[in-house]
Amino acid sequence: MKTIDDSQQHAHLTTPTRLTGAEILWATLVGEGVTDVFGYPGGAILPVYDALRKFPIHHVLVRHEQGAAHMADGYARASGKVGVAIATSGPGATNLVTGIATAMLDSIPIVCITGQVSSKVLGTDAFQEVDITGVTLPVTKHNFLVTRAEDIAPAVRKAFQIAASGRPGPVLVDITKDAQQATALFDFEAAKPAAYKPHPMLHVADKALDEAAALILNAKRPVILAGHGVMQSGAMEQLRTLAERTETPVAVTLLGIGGFPASHPLNVGMMGMHGEAWVNHAIQEADLLIACGMRFDDRVIGTPSTYAVNAKKIHIEVDPSEINKNIKADVALIGDLKEVLDQLLPRIPKRDGAAWLKTVEASKGAIAVRDIKNLPDSGHLYAAHVMHDLWRITGGNAIVATDVGQHQMWEAQYFHHEHPCTLITSGGLGTMGFALPAAIGAKVACPDKEVWVVAGDGGFQMTAAELATIVQEKLKINIAIINNGYLGMVRQWQEFFYEKNYEATPLVSPDFVKLADAHGIRGLAVHTRADLATAVDEARNHKGAFLLNFMVEQEDSVYPMIPAGSALHEMIRRPGQNPLIESAED
Amino acid sequence: MLHTFVIYVEDRPGVLTRVASLFRRLNINIESVTVGHSERKDLSRITVVCESTSEAGNRIRASLYKLENVVEVDDIAKAPAVTRELALIKVRVTPESRSRVFELAEVFRARIVDLAPESLMIEITGVESKIEGLIEVLNEVENCVLEICRSGKMTMRRGQHTSSVEHAMNVGLANQPHAN
Numbered sequence: 001m002k003t004i005d006d007s008q009q010h011a012h013l014t015t016p017t018r019l020t021g022a023e024i025l026w027a028t029l030v031g032e033g034v035t036d037v038f039g040y041p042g043g044a045i046l047p048v049y050d051a052l053r054k055f056p057i058h059h060v061l062v063r064h065e066q067g068a069a070h071m072a073d074g075y076a077r078a079s080g081k082v083g084v085a086i087a088t089s090g091p092g093a094t095n096l097v098t099g100i101a102t103a104m105l106d107s108i109p110i111v112c113i114t115g116q117v118s119s120k121v122l123g124t125d126a127f128q129e130v131d132i133t134g135v136t137l138p139v140t141k142h143n144f145l146v147t148r149a150e151d152i153a154p155a156v157r158k159a160f161q162i163a164a165s166g167r168p169g170p171v172l173v174d175i176t177k178d179a180q181q182a183t184a185l186f187d188f189e190a191a192k193p194a195a196y197k198p199h200p201m202l203h204v205a206d207k208a209l210d211e212a213a214a215l216i217l218n219a220k221r222p223v224i225l226a227g228h229g230v231m232q233s234g235a236m237e238q239l240r241t242l243a244e245r246t247e248t249p250v251a252v253t254l255l256g257i258g259g260f261p262a263s264h265p266l267n268v269g270m271m272g273m274h275g276e277a278w279v280n281h282a283i284q285e286a287d288l289l290i291a292c293g294m295r296f297d298d299r300v301i302g303t304p305s306t307y308a309v310n311a312k313k314i315h316i317e318v319d320p321s322e323i324n325k326n327i328k329a330d331v332a333l334i335g336d337l338k339e340v341l342d343q344l345l346p347r348i349p350k351r352d353g354a355a356w357l358k359t360v361e362a363s364k365g366a367i368a369v370r371d372i373k374n375l376p377d378s379g380h381l382y383a384a385h386v387m388h389d390l391w392r393i394t395g396g397n398a399i400v401a402t403d404v405g406q407h408q409m410w411e412a413q414y415f416h417h418e419h420p421c422t423l424i425t426s427g428g429l430g431t432m433g434f435a436l437p438a439a440i441g442a443k444v445a446c447p448d449k450e451v452w453v454v455a456g457d458g459g460f461q462m463t464a465a466e467l468a469t470i471v472q473e474k475l476k477i478n479i480a481i482i483n484n485g486y487l488g489m490v491r492q493w494q495e496f497f498y499e500k501n502y503e504a505t506p507l508v509s510p511d512f513v514k515l516a517d518a519h520g521i522r523g524l525a526v527h528t529r530a531d532l533a534t535a536v537d538e539a540r541n542h543k544g545a546f547l548l549n550f551m552v553e554q555e556d557s558v559y560p561m562i563p564a565g566s567a568l569h570e571m572i573r574r575p576g577q578n579p580l581i582e583s584a585e586d
Numbered sequence: 587m588l589h590t591f592v593i594y595v596e597d598r599p600g601v602l603t604r605v606a607s608l609f610r611r612l613n614i615n616i617e618s619v620t621v622g623h624s625e626r627k628d629l630s631r632i633t634v635v636c637e638s639t640s641e642a643g644n645r646i647r648a649s650l651y652k653l654e655n656v657v658e659v660d661d662i663a664k665a666p667a668v669t670r671e672l673a674l675i676k677v678r679v680t681p682e683s684r685s686r687v688f689e690l691a692e693v694f695r696a697r698i699v700d701l702a703p704e705s706l707m708i709e710i711t712g713v714e715s716k717i718e719g720l721i722e723v724l725n726e727v728e729n730c731v732l733e734i735c736r737s738g739k740m741t742m743r744r745g746q747h748t749s750s751v752e753h754a755m756n757v758g759l760a761n762q763p764h765a766n
Contacts, residue, residue: 133600137607142654145600162654201648321648324641
């Protein structure tokens with residue numbers, strides 16, 4: 001632990017001081033409130049690493065730069081703060097790209113700092129030179145190439161402003177080695193960017209608010225669609241008030257999970273490709289959709305021309321370029337969700353929604369397919385069992401970082417999230433290998449929270465090297481591998497749409513328990529449902545990180561499923577004669 | 587439909603790439619682009635002409651505004667505007683054909699800006715059809731065009747207060763309709 005006197009460590013923030021570019025970078029990060037960064041050193045970023053010891057910032061050494069970007073991402077998702085990743089030039093920088101794109105698609109505020117070759121040799125194909133601002137141009141909100149020490153502080157401060165404002169996203173700052181080594185006068189206050197200018201096309205007209213209020217009051221079958229924007233805007237209370245006052249069912253997107261408590265009677269569940277049947281039916285039958293901070297992604301709407309054809313749409317969204325992109329809005333309220341709802345709610349009196357709620361509830365009873373408790377115990381272990389028990393045992397309070405694929409959808413279906421920012425998942429880009437590093441970032445951000453990795457056997461191997469990071473950082477993270485011996489979601493598509501031609505989806509994996517053991521992490525394989533709960537308890541009670549290798553049913557599929565390009569109501573249902581009814585006590 | 591975007595951007599390296607890249611990403615072919623200094627210090631004016639659906643206009647404008655270096659975007663679309671293009675045309679001439687080319691240039695109100703023993707250069711400004719008309723007759727009548735350099739379209743809204751300049755300069759926009 002470093003012991004630096006408080007007044008001493010912040011002196012440079014109040015008094016302009018002559019520093020090297022590398023020191024300016026750290027000093028600026030300290031000034032922006034950064035306490036932890038995730039990175040990997042290399043030649044072109046070495047001056048920065050050399051200066052680190054002088055600053056009160058904890059550096060997490062990753063095993064691959066993709067991990068650094070995902071950790072910064074997980075850190076941001078769990079804490080709401082801006083995450084920071086650091087890499088060297090060339091391959092270090094390009095390794096960040098998948099993580100940057102993941103953050104871009106899910107609107108996550110991260111700042112990536114990359115070293116660059118000296119400005120004198122820029123563009124000469126110098127050793128480890130890559131045009132990273134060119135490479136990341138389409139997957140960042142903005143990026144900077146900095147070649148002078150005096151430009152570092154203004155660029156970094158601007159990067160933080162851009163990353164966190166409006167619709168958040170990743171920003172990359174590429175700093176040449178000579179800029180890191182040169183000196184300049186550091187003046188934190190003078191480096192402050194101009195006041196944030198909101199997108200000029202934000203528009204919340206009184207007339208539109210009145211129209212929206214009238215639509216809501218006159219609707220017979222309204223549904224609220226709650227997206228990621230609910231949490232990003234901090235509009236959880238406003239959403240709840242809107243739903244309760246108008247007695248309107250709330251459907252959530254994958255990234256919207258947690259923005260509205262799962263146990264709330266008005267929360268009907270997740271919409272979209274693997275959403276609950278009754279949710280998608282309710283949307284198709286609705287006469288009004290109130291879209292709150294969501295973007296009508298193709299995984300949510302199926303075919304646009306068949307989506308909720310009888311419904312008027314109110315679209316509340318902070319990004320004007322999302323309006324009328326996939327679904328035409330009848331009323332567009334373009335602005336920050338919380339601010340818009342604060343303006344809208346006073347116009348909305350109490351409304352009786354009992355009849356429609358009853359209809360939705362009735363359709364739920366008739367077609368609900370899952371009661372995990374009643375699934376016949378065939379001796380097999382189902383992934384759904386794992387998610388369900390994880391939820392029950394953790395009380396739904398843990399932070400869960402998932403990978404991408406079947407287990408991700410089962411998690412969304414069976415783990416009922418009560419609190420915002422507790423499901424950390426790559427929704428837009430669908431990045432396999434996201435779970436483990438994202439969970440590390442979340443744990444660093446929230447050391448007192450219980451953190452679980454839920455990953456498939458395929459995705460886990462993409463970033464499994466970060467197990468060593470967990471050990472080096474002494475993090476208590478629990479890992480659940482849903483091991484079915486296949487790249488499960490791709491296998492499911494092959495089963496449904498490619499005549500069970502299981503090409504390249506059967507997967508040989510290492511013994512994950514031994515792999516954990518090699519890292520000094522305790523592990524356990526679980527084969528039956530009977531052993532599930534005790535294994536989860538053992539993992540939770542163990543002092544250090546713990547890995548559970550759940551050997552689940554190999555050819556299970558996620559139901560319901562809307563085939564890509566179909567209408568929401570044309571879903572594939574779980575086969576079999578015996579639809580299981582969801583029991584009341586769950 | 588044909589869209590004409592007038593875009594004010596910060597005058598610094600890489601900004602044109604960001605603007606062009608946005609059209610590339612939407613798989614829209616840019617028909618013409620002109621860039622130059624504007625009436626405002628440190629701001630360049632870009633005019634982009636492209637073909638896209640009428641609904642796409644708003645989204646492109648909204649996406650352009652999301653670029654950090656973009657200050658102001660105007661989609662001129664079908665609003666009243668003056669559009670001009672400049673072209674330099676080098677023509678092969680012989681002592682016999684020279685006067686004929688002079689005559690054609692005269693008809694099109696073009697100027698001869700360079701005269702060499704075996705060639706001459708014509709400067710012409712005007713709308714696209716006028717420039718293409720001159721090129722066509724030069725080709726048909728004399729078959730002598732050696733080289734053409736066209737500036738691409740420059741567009742400005744008609745009237746005093748319709749330009750995006752007002753908005754960019756934070757002068758009140760309240761009492762003027764923003765066409766489309």
